[in-house]
Amino acid sequence: MSISIITPEMRANFRNLYADVFWYGILAGSTLAFLAIYATHQGASTFQVSLLTAGPALVNLALSLPVGRWLEGKRLVRVTFWSSIGQRVGYLALIALPWLLPAAGQVWALVLITVLISIPGTYLAISINALLADVVPPDQRGVVVGRRNAIVAFSMISTSLACGALLDWIKFPYNYQVVFFLGAVGAGMSSFALARLRTPRERPVRVLKLLNDLARPGQLRIGDAFRASGGLRFLTGSSGKPLLRLDLLRTSYGTFLLACFIFYTFQYISIPIYPLFFVNQLHLTDGQIGLGNAIFYTAMMLASMALGWLATQMGHRWVLILGALLYAFYPLLVGLAHNATLVYVASVAGGAAWALANGGLLNRLMERTLENDRPAFMAFYNVALNLGIFCGSLAGPLLATGLGLREGLLVSAGTRFLAGILFIIWA
Numbered sequence: 001m002s003i004s005i006i007t008p009e010m011r012a013n014f015r016n017l018y019a020d021v022f023w024y025g026i027l028a029g030s031t032l033a034f035l036a037i038y039a040t041h042q043g044a045s046t047f048q049v050s051l052l053t054a055g056p057a058l059v060n061l062a063l064s065l066p067v068g069r070w071l072e073g074k075r076l077v078r079v080t081f082w083s084s085i086g087q088r089v090g091y092l093a094l095i096a097l098p099w100l101l102p103a104a105g106q107v108w109a110l111v112l113i114t115v116l117i118s119i120p121g122t123y124l125a126i127s128i129n130a131l132l133a134d135v136v137p138p139d140q141r142g143v144v145v146g147r148r149n150a151i152v153a154f155s156m157i158s159t160s161l162a163c164g165a166l167l168d169w170i171k172f173p174y175n176y177q178v179v180f181f182l183g184a185v186g187a188g189m190s191s192f193a194l195a196r197l198r199t200p201r202e203r204p205v206r207v208l209k210l211l212n213d214l215a216r217p218g219q220l221r222i223g224d225a226f227r228a229s230g231g232l233r234f235l236t237g238s239s240g241k242p243l244l245r246l247d248l249l250r251t252s253y254g255t256f257l258l259a260c261f262i263f264y265t266f267q268y269i270s271i272p273i274y275p276l277f278f279v280n281q282l283h284l285t286d287g288q289i290g291l292g293n294a295i296f297y298t299a300m301m302l303a304s305m306a307l308g309w310l311a312t313q314m315g316h317r318w319v320l321i322l323g324a325l326l327y328a329f330y331p332l333l334v335g336l337a338h339n340a341t342l343v344y345v346a347s348v349a350g351g352a353a354w355a356l357a358n359g360g361l362l363n364r365l366m367e368r369t370l371e372n373d374r375p376a377f378m379a380f381y382n383v384a385l386n387l388g389i390f391c392g393s394l395a396g397p398l399l400a401t402g403l404g405l406r407e408g409l410l411v412s413a414g415t416r417f418l419a420g421i422l423f424i425i426w427a
Contacts, residue, residue, distance in 0.1 A: 076127050084190065164294075284343065331416065
């Protein structure tokens with residue numbers, strides 16, 4: 001691979017990419033980290049909390065493939081900016097909710113806003129994944145993505161800690177209005193940075209490899225859930241070929257996809273349970289929840305730095321299996337907790353395990369797919385991902401209603417461990 005000459009235009013793009021994730025980290029560490037907790041304070045049920053993830057997953061399931069097809073040949077800088085505006089204007093509406101609606105109405109408004117902004121959010125998630133590959137030369141992507149990951153880690157961790165403290169110091173609901181305001185500022189400034197990107201005169205070669213960029217636009221973090229969107233940019237590179245190829249399901253890739261679907265389903269079963277368990281059963285303060293978020297982010301980023309070494313020692317398959325098996329410890333330890341201490345321990349285990357499981361899974365996907373046909377392979381993975389999120393999110397309330405919050409988390413831990421065993425068989 002030839003060494004690129006870094007032009008002033010490239011340097012300006014790199015600076016704007018760094019600014020984008022810094023401000024996005026403020027959004028992620030404030031609004032996105034505490035939205036489900038706010039809904040719980042307002043009396044949300046496990047079903048209503050589940051809709052905060054199930055609704056966007058259904059939108060992504062319906063729109064990702066046609067959006068990926070539509071984006072082929074489009075000016076990605078322009079699409080990315082305007083889709084970010086369309087998605088992030090919804091965060092402004094959150095600030096005024098306590099003034100406009102009673103508590104019950106606010107919960108349903110949160111669900112509606114989350115679903116509506118996921119429509120432009122689908123365009124944003126796919127276009128920005130592809131845009132990053134367009135504005136950064138292949139030999140510079142490791143450096144740029146590594147710096148973006150470090151910046152977003154610092155921004156999310158510090159913002160989560162600061163917002164947790166603010167939520168404890170300021171009276172409810174004004175505390176959440178301040179947090180939502182900070183999130184809206186972060187969202188707006190991130191969009192401003194995206195607006196300043198410029199498409200190079202000569203676009204870099206399209207290398208069909210993962211970028212491993214940890215900034216996921218629009219993700220809503222609840223408990224230990226992150227949307228793994230690393231393969232979305234491949235949806236824009238089908239060159240008119242069919243994206244859904246049923247013949248792929250008749251190969252060993254089909255059973256691997258089944259394992260991925262089960263993994264995401266079992267992951268998201270516990271997601272609607274966490275906020276209610278933290279607030280209503282453990283009676284954690286928002287500051288304690290914010291500290292748990294910060295610990296989780298820190299563990300995730302530190303473990304991500306060790307992925308390369310582990311993959312060299314074990315291979316991506318065993319990194320995936322190890323991460324998936326260890327991932328059961330987060331709901332297990334939270335389910336056994338009676339105060340914040342064990343939740344903090346769970347955050348360390350969960351953050352590290354998710355870094356291994358997510359990194360191992362995406363890299364294993366690259367090993368199991370053909371480079372010249374990667375868009376079709378990743379299209380089915382995207383279907384498995386969103387269908388798993390949707391099914392798991394809706395199964396969680398049923399489990400909590402039938403067994404109870406604590407028991408639901410313990411059962412969820414068992415199902416996650418089972419998902420890890422299935423990866424041993426099918427990965």
